[in-house]
Amino acid sequence: MFGKVLGVQNKPRRSIYSLTLWTGLTFFFVAASTYFLSQTRPTVDYFHGREPKSEPSASHQNPLLTNEGIERFALDHGYPRLGESANFTSLRQLCDSTKWQRHVYFTCTHNLGGLMNVRNMVLNCVRYAIAAGASGLVMPQIEARDPTVLKHLKTGEYQKMSYLFDDVWFKKVMKENCGQLKLLDTFEDITNSGYATMPDLINIQALMGQPPGNRQGRLRNKKPWEFRPRFDKLVQSRSQKPSWRTPVIVRLDDKALFSFPPSFDSPELARNFGFILEFRLDLSALSNVIVNRARKTLNDRTGNDPYVGLHLRSEADAGKYWASWDLLANTTISVATKNDIKLIYVASGDTDGVAKLAKKAADLGIKVLNKWSVLYADEKEFLQPFRFDQQAIVDYLALMRSDRFIGSGQSSFSSHLILRRELLASISSSEEKGVEPESTPRDQLVGPGRLGYWDMDWP
Template sequence: MGPRVPRTPGFQARPRGVLLTVCLISLVTIWLCRLPKMCLYGEGIAHLQPQSAPQALNRIDLSKADSPFVSWPLQRVCEETTTWTSGVVFVCDNNSGGIGNIRNYILTCLRYAIDAGATGVVLPQITTRSEKDLSNIRMGRQGFDYFFDEVHFRQGLQTACPQITLYNSTDDIPHAPVPFKAEQITPRDFGRRGGCDNRELNKHTGRFAQQFWAHINRTAEEYKRPPPSINHPRIIRFNWGVQWDWPVFRDGPEFVATFGGLLRFRQDILDLGEKTAAHMRQFALAHGGTRSFAGFHLRTESDALSRWPKFDEQSGAYLEKASGMTFKAAYLATGNKTEAQKLTAAASERHGIAVVTKHQLLAGHPEELAALEALTWDQQALIDFVVLLECDYFFGVSPSSFSMNVALKRHLWAEGLYTRPWRIGGDGDGRSWLVGKYEHYWEDWLFMFESLWP
């Protein structure tokens, strides 16, 4: 046996005191580390650290039209790109259609730009449609603020991805060719598709950067061009139709739930949408004794495709389910005035539901009605978008990208950053339901659910 340590007064007490102090300090440190850490970068830009995500769910409702942009998931993705090349610039303006298509096109183009290591992106422009012929979706281009809040977009992108310079226009790209011309590519062409349907999502996104740079190097050698640089830029514009291309959950649920937050509607549209929603609450109270109301999206305008559910299928399903849920008031979003009247009459006569549109709601508010009528057809749809996010239950139609956007944005309410994918073809998520055909993956456009950022 070794020598015995002599007992001295206070020998046992001091270690216990030290041990207790260490334990208390450790507990306090752990508790402090678990508190949400949120720093705001400008108005509406929130940088939440990953470890604070569960607590943040109680603070930020990502299903709101004006929810702040949570930047850390995009920052994480940008940091995963290890090589950024000066002179590689993406132009994301070859978009068209309504808000659902245009919004997803811009986000998809930006996502590819990040993987390519592009150090430049031109502020996207919006391709407008004809007011007289809704199927004519290739009219002139308008600025980014035709739909979106430019300051919010700039701040969010700079906060999360400072590697990218945002140019105001193609005229601002250093040493761009005159007259201007961009190289047009289709990202999925870089992968071996193996005979898949042309609408297949790009299953080769993980190899896009490698294949993109193989294309850049091959064409540089073929056409005797120097490597990309500020003095010798390679300017990339996607061909039309890439908006349903990227399998969004590749980047994790946190990225899916937040990436779309970059594209927040401009403030005057948000304000008018919120006022319209408030008027709708009053309408519901007057017609049903409660402020609760259903939201309907009737997609039967002249540009609706023949395979989509027709008026009877949409309206019949909406009214039957809404009546079963005891709604007495409903907000109707549609551009078809004739069929709006048909649905309104059927709702009142057969189900006792009072239905109203945005124009009818604002008829007693001249200034707000004037603001609404100053907007174009597609801009007015943004007012519907805001109100439908606020309704107590949403009824839409698949495969309308507008309905899908609203339903998936509302889907973020329950689980926030950790929201799991929408269950395609089911009974909804308790907040929204989409009528439609769910039999064929391609013909029924179900692939859109897997490539949409809410």
């Protein structure tokens, strides 16, 4: 009985054992074969023969979105900037010859508008602080304009200097060449700032006895040599004189935009003073990448492709009587054609205008580029969150290195590019023996000019 019982129970066990054995043998052979093949098969290049991607896709671990990654990027691509070769001897001489006074401080807060307007305001405020012999300067701030409605400039949103500029560079240059003007990070760093005498915002035109105005050069200080005695008189007229207990804190209003004429200073100072401001390093590095790629668009590895730079100032907030899209586009294409240049780099917030220009130029065999068409996906991911005026830094530096430049005559952005490019051209011709400036103008402003605004921009 036990045998029958055992016999009945053995059949299913034999089947189970057999199944287990065959499963084990099968797994062994498959594993062995896989291992053998993996050791003997040739390496396969899965990307061989494929079209290279025009832009690497962004990842969630984009190094440009980390502090370490952007520092590495800036180090790799932030080539020596123009300010590093500037001569600040004249600035040092100015500061050494200035009569400095104690307990008088300047703040540069009301710096607003487009990129070049903000730059000129900051430079003017610093220059007036030196002229006044102020004992200290609170680091400049920037009033950021409305990100959605660009014509709304007075927003009350204040950003640090690093919003647009390299504050580390600014501190270094000023300390080395004008150390008498102490730089303070915040208003609270002024001793007894809570007891300071706070005069109303100072209007330079009123201080100089000039009629107020915003147009035709009326912002210009026509007698800058009289500023110091008038300023000293204003300070001394207050009931509480500057002291350790009651310091004077000076705030210029936003009419200092085109106030201090660079021609008042020596040519050497006028040429170099603007270099105390350099744009933030990360965006400067990104611009270098754009220029290098743009110059390889046609001939790839040579990196010698010339391009015409265009500031297409045709956004919705452009002035009614400014250069039209047609005038800017036609002039640019004409310059490119005459100089046998097949590339146009365009800076503009007018996306429809850029697309229309690209189509028009393509019919003549000319390719149109902008920052978004040149940058890779991870770089776009880095640049996208920046505001309009911050992104303008990238365009400004790319246009500055173009072979020809076309801009709007009423734009401070365009007109300053002309100034800076002329300055760099004159420096190059003077440094290279036997090299004469080009007889044919490299740059052109089209449309109505900035009448009355001569001698007001720091190059």
